[in-house]
Amino acid sequence: MYDRRQSSSKSSEQTVHLLSEAGRAADALLAERLGRRGLGPVHQLVLSTLAEHGPHARFDLAVQVEASEADASRIIDELLAAGLLDSMVVHAGGRRQLVSLAPAGQTMLTTLRGDATAAQDDLLAPLTRGERTELNYLLRRVCAGAAARGRARPAAR
Numbered sequence: 001m002y003d004r005r006q007s008s009s010k011s012s013e014q015t016v017h018l019l020s021e022a023g024r025a026a027d028a029l030l031a032e033r034l035g036r037r038g039l040g041p042v043h044q045l046v047l048s049t050l051a052e053h054g055p056h057a058r059f060d061l062a063v064q065v066e067a068s069e070a071d072a073s074r075i076i077d078e079l080l081a082a083g084l085l086d087s088m089v090v091h092a093g094g095r096r097q098l099v100s101l102a103p104a105g106q107t108m109l110t111t112l113r114g115d116a117t118a119a120q121d122d123l124l125a126p127l128t129r130g131e132r133t134e135l136n137y138l139l140r141r142v143c144a145g146a147a148a149r150g151r152a153r154p155a156a157r
Helices: 015-036 041-053 058-064 069-081 103-123 129-148
Strands: 085-091 095-101
Touching: 015 041, 015 103, 041 058, 041 069, 041 095, 041 103, 058 069, 058 095, 069 085, 069 095, 095 103
Parallel strands: none
Antiparallel strands: 085 095
16 A cells, blocks of 8 residues: 555555656546547647647648658648648748648637546546646656756646
């Protein structure tokens, strides 16, 4: 049984291991919900990036979501086929295809955010509301510290 007053020397109870385990559990819960909609984490990342930063050229979007150009292109094509993205060709210093979030994509993103909230609620069910708030605060500090040392990206708000 876990006793929060005592630290553990067992590697399975060390904080870095527990964070990793919690991350895997969160990833699995999110992937399950995304999979029910025929989507994956990169699909959601593309939709979120376009919602937050506006239209992108394919290559620029691949860079933004840290995916290979081939993987990003496949994801973009899937989202276009599903009607979640719009595409336009612009002629500014050369011909470029820009993709943007379609109204159906915004609706899907809202649905996916609800799914993420449900996954979070499942994962954090053992915690009180106050403990959840404290955990969020502490994890933001950990992520900010890691980002300041160049080891991770800052936590999303």
